[in-house]
Amino acid sequence: MRIEDFQERVFQLGKQLGFTDMEIYTEKVESLGCKLYKGEIDSYQTSETLGVSFRGKMDGKMGYAYTENTDEDSVQYLVKEAKVNSLLIEEDVQEEIFKGSEQYGDHTFYSEELNDVSIEEKIEFLKEIEKEVYAFDERVTGTNTLSLSSSEKEKRLVNSNGLELKDRTNHIGLSVSVIVKQGKEVKNGVFSRVTRNYHSLAAKNVAEHAVKEALSKLNAESADSKNYSVILRNKAAAALLQTFSPIFSAEQIQKGQSLLKGRLGQKVAAEHVHIVDDPFYGDGVRSGNFDSEGYATRKKDVIKDGNLLTFLHNSITAKKDNVESTGNAYKASYKGTITVAPSNFYIIPAEKDLPDLVAQVGDGILVTSFSGLHSGTNTVSGDFSIAAGGFLIENGEIKTALKQMTVAGNFFDLLQQIEEVGSDLEFSLAFGSPSLLIKELAVTIE
Amino acid sequence: MLAKSVIEDVLTAALQTGGDFAEVFAEDRFANTLLLRENKVEGSLSGRDFGIGIRVFKGFQSAYAYTTDGSKEGLLKAAYQAAAGIKGERNVTASPLVQEKIVSAHSIAAFPREVEKQRKADVMRKAYEIAKNYHSSIQQVGIRYLDEEQHVLIANSEGKFVEDKRVRSRLSIQSIASDGNQMQSGYYGPGAHQGFEFMESLDLNHYASEASRIAVTMLGADPCPSGKFPVIIDNEFGGVIFHEACGHGLEATSVAKGNSVFADQIGEKVASDVVTYIDDGTLANEWGSLAIDDEGEAARKNVLIENGILKGYLIDKLNGRRMGMPSTGSGRRQSYRFAPTSRMTNTYIANGKSTPAEIIANTEHGIYAKYMGGGQVNTTTGDYNFAVMEAYAVKDGKIGKPLRGATLIGNGPETLKLVDMVGNNLAHGAGMCGSLSGSLPVNVGQPMIRVSEMTVGGRKGEE
Numbered sequence: 001m002r003i004e005d006f007q008e009r010v011f012q013l014g015k016q017l018g019f020t021d022m023e024i025y026t027e028k029v030e031s032l033g034c035k036l037y038k039g040e041i042d043s044y045q046t047s048e049t050l051g052v053s054f055r056g057k058m059d060g061k062m063g064y065a066y067t068e069n070t071d072e073d074s075v076q077y078l079v080k081e082a083k084v085n086s087l088l089i090e091e092d093v094q095e096e097i098f099k100g101s102e103q104y105g106d107h108t109f110y111s112e113e114l115n116d117v118s119i120e121e122k123i124e125f126l127k128e129i130e131k132e133v134y135a136f137d138e139r140v141t142g143t144n145t146l147s148l149s150s151s152e153k154e155k156r157l158v159n160s161n162g163l164e165l166k167d168r169t170n171h172i173g174l175s176v177s178v179i180v181k182q183g184k185e186v187k188n189g190v191f192s193r194v195t196r197n198y199h200s201l202a203a204k205n206v207a208e209h210a211v212k213e214a215l216s217k218l219n220a221e222s223a224d225s226k227n228y229s230v231i232l233r234n235k236a237a238a239a240l241l242q243t244f245s246p247i248f249s250a251e252q253i254q255k256g257q258s259l260l261k262g263r264l265g266q267k268v269a270a271e272h273v274h275i276v277d278d279p280f281y282g283d284g285v286r287s288g289n290f291d292s293e294g295y296a297t298r299k300k301d302v303i304k305d306g307n308l309l310t311f312l313h314n315s316i317t318a319k320k321d322n323v324e325s326t327g328n329a330y331k332a333s334y335k336g337t338i339t340v341a342p343s344n345f346y347i348i349p350a351e352k353d354l355p356d357l358v359a360q361v362g363d364g365i366l367v368t369s370f371s372g373l374h375s376g377t378n379t380v381s382g383d384f385s386i387a388a389g390g391f392l393i394e395n396g397e398i399k400t401a402l403k404q405m406t407v408a409g410n411f412f413d414l415l416q417q418i419e420e421v422g423s424d425l426e427f428s429l430a431f432g433s434p435s436l437l438i439k440e441l442a443v444t445i446e
Numbered sequence: 447m448l449a450k451s452v453i454e455d456v457l458t459a460a461l462q463t464g465g466d467f468a469e470v471f472a473e474d475r476f477a478n479t480l481l482l483r484e485n486k487v488e489g490s491l492s493g494r495d496f497g498i499g500i501r502v503f504k505g506f507q508s509a510y511a512y513t514t515d516g517s518k519e520g521l522l523k524a525a526y527q528a529a530a531g532i533k534g535e536r537n538v539t540a541s542p543l544v545q546e547k548i549v550s551a552h553s554i555a556a557f558p559r560e561v562e563k564q565r566k567a568d569v570m571r572k573a574y575e576i577a578k579n580y581h582s583s584i585q586q587v588g589i590r591y592l593d594e595e596q597h598v599l600i601a602n603s604e605g606k607f608v609e610d611k612r613v614r615s616r617l618s619i620q621s622i623a624s625d626g627n628q629m630q631s632g633y634y635g636p637g638a639h640q641g642f643e644f645m646e647s648l649d650l651n652h653y654a655s656e657a658s659r660i661a662v663t664m665l666g667a668d669p670c671p672s673g674k675f676p677v678i679i680d681n682e683f684g685g686v687i688f689h690e691a692c693g694h695g696l697e698a699t700s701v702a703k704g705n706s707v708f709a710d711q712i713g714e715k716v717a718s719d720v721v722t723y724i725d726d727g728t729l730a731n732e733w734g735s736l737a738i739d740d741e742g743e744a745a746r747k748n749v750l751i752e753n754g755i756l757k758g759y760l761i762d763k764l765n766g767r768r769m770g771m772p773s774t775g776s777g778r779r780q781s782y783r784f785a786p787t788s789r790m791t792n793t794y795i796a797n798g799k800s801t802p803a804e805i806i807a808n809t810e811h812g813i814y815a816k817y818m819g820g821g822q823v824n825t826t827t828g829d830y831n832f833a834v835m836e837a838y839a840v841k842d843g844k845i846g847k848p849l850r851g852a853t854l855i856g857n858g859p860e861t862l863k864l865v866d867m868v869g870n871n872l873a874h875g876a877g878m879c880g881s882l883s884g885s886l887p888v889n890v891g892q893p894m895i896r897v898s899e900m901t902v903g904g905r906k907g908e909e
Binding site: 050074085091225336372404442 | 486487488489490491492494495497506507509510511512513514516523527528530564585586670672673704707785821822824827829830831852853855901903
């Protein structure tokens, strides 16, 4: 049935079954993607999906359920399951169905220009990248991935307290992974970006970036395993920041799972570290004018001059701490329950570019990528020991590619040991960082 | 779920632009997740996933469209969208659908949807009590309960029409221990292709105590040294090393285009003689088991490596075309939102001849990895890494002090050749595996094994 009718039926039945406050959140997504392999589109994918999540309050408890089917059976399923779920909940602090903020940002996160790019144009673009990839160096033997995908999402939040919010976003994602071979040595290099600015992508630059990276990894050598000064290149630093971002969530703090507990107002990072959460970041993948509870979002400093200024809150954690929500209520999708997460979260860039940092470090290691971040890190203790790829730096110059290594340390210590923040801010989805110079980390090289 | 006549129309529509094969995958899944912390049910979520994926092939080309609109109009629209990805004139007609009956080796006694949620919460409370009371240093325990009933329908233009219902249950226990200065965690997450009977017969004492024991043990552990050592990896979830080191590299996804280090190696010696590696989706009621894969092919036992010789790959239909090899019943996907590709089911190293005691006694100086965390592999280069949840130093043939923060890195093909002892205590452990076609339940398994040399990374530095 039509979503408007479905919503009416759900609210009707919900009231009958005893829900006092109710909310329906829907996500409508359309996507189109294609992959190129040796001049041919070898995979093409399109989708149109609708997902509905229901939240309802009964006797002070919140029940959740979701569905991707909008038939009459699903009306019954959604409301009845939510009721059973609400009866099970034993948590003390209750969620609220929000009446609305006084004012919302009116930023636009939809690019009409992107919408106008035809599928033929996208395929031509991929073909151009492929041509450039093979033309760049004869050691290129193939590609793992050469894909473009675009998607458009419409979010709608409606509740029984009169709040009705809508948001529409789109973006395009490009992913390129090339393979180079020299003798028996095989390496790959990647380029990936998610953006709303299609024309910021240039075939030649993309190809050059991926191939150069793959080539630079050839002739990898070993080096002594010991403590080194380490430069984390922008995307690697962003990936590490993403992995440890839960430490800033009030939810984690309240569960006693973050060592930042009780440290508001204190110096938790080196002086020149400045981290912001910016829901209005123009090209951000998590940009939006309202959060998953319907609160107005806002930009905020999380760490400034090394001092921890705020945790990230939704209304539930805010109530516990007796503060205002920071507009960071988050649902991974309509399938999730309300939690806390950053919007676009990044370290503000400073002056020096990567070559400056390399010159400054003298002898050390440049880490360009991490692998296995989901398993080699402990966000509770801050400890990490992660596989990494990168280069040896000697006398202020990048010397040679290194065999696979592990980089071990503690994230809380690392924040204090950031000696220099670079100028080259780059995002890995919603998380961004410039390159960072870290005083010392334990490195083991194969 | 969908009428046969509608599916026939959809397949016909999907073939209109010259496709030579079309397939419909429909899914209706009911899932429940419950979360208990500090002995209180903190979350309970139910959901119904529903959607249809339509796939068209033309030679090596494939097009895929998916939708949550199950009406005939919605399906035809998706079929046209998939067809738009293929260029040509109609030249294949869909065969009439013939219903296939499957006999599942995975019988289900108690379907989760028929079990009251309070009973599920009771299991969680029991596990909580055991884990929390294990030791005074246990600060927090989180229990996650998950069950799902996934009804799938797979039909294709070759006349296949088959349905299956997959039921899975899993209980995860995470314990956090603290001594005031530091926190360490332990985890155990048993799961099965079974209904609520799995929860009722689960040895909660064992799993909940182990999760807490690991956390408590790690509190007293030294930072792991780094360097190159012989590494002993225990059975069950220890098998994650081969999942990363060679399982992914044997999937047609990376083999078909020649990008895997194992491409064109059939019949070649790729591992030491003591290594036999098997993927078996037919193991009764195991977490990674299936009656049919997501392309409607019967699950089977595939011997991948036998006594060190590469015997076969894991193959799905599309990659099979490029390789000129038939499907091995390995086409899997997380949901209708993903086109299927070759994936593992229950993958394990077969039993060898050594006893675990012999393996340890034969190791002069090394690392014993009792429980593994997760890992990752680059299938192009074969480089892998994974974390060790519970590790110990081994000295003079004896297990010594516990070590924390150990990460193992290496290269899959090289590691396979360095396996020098294989134990006789094969067991399987449940995990989730992420790849092109989404996140899937898989088992990893092995007996205790020893690798003569691995690179171990830790915070302590070289010894």
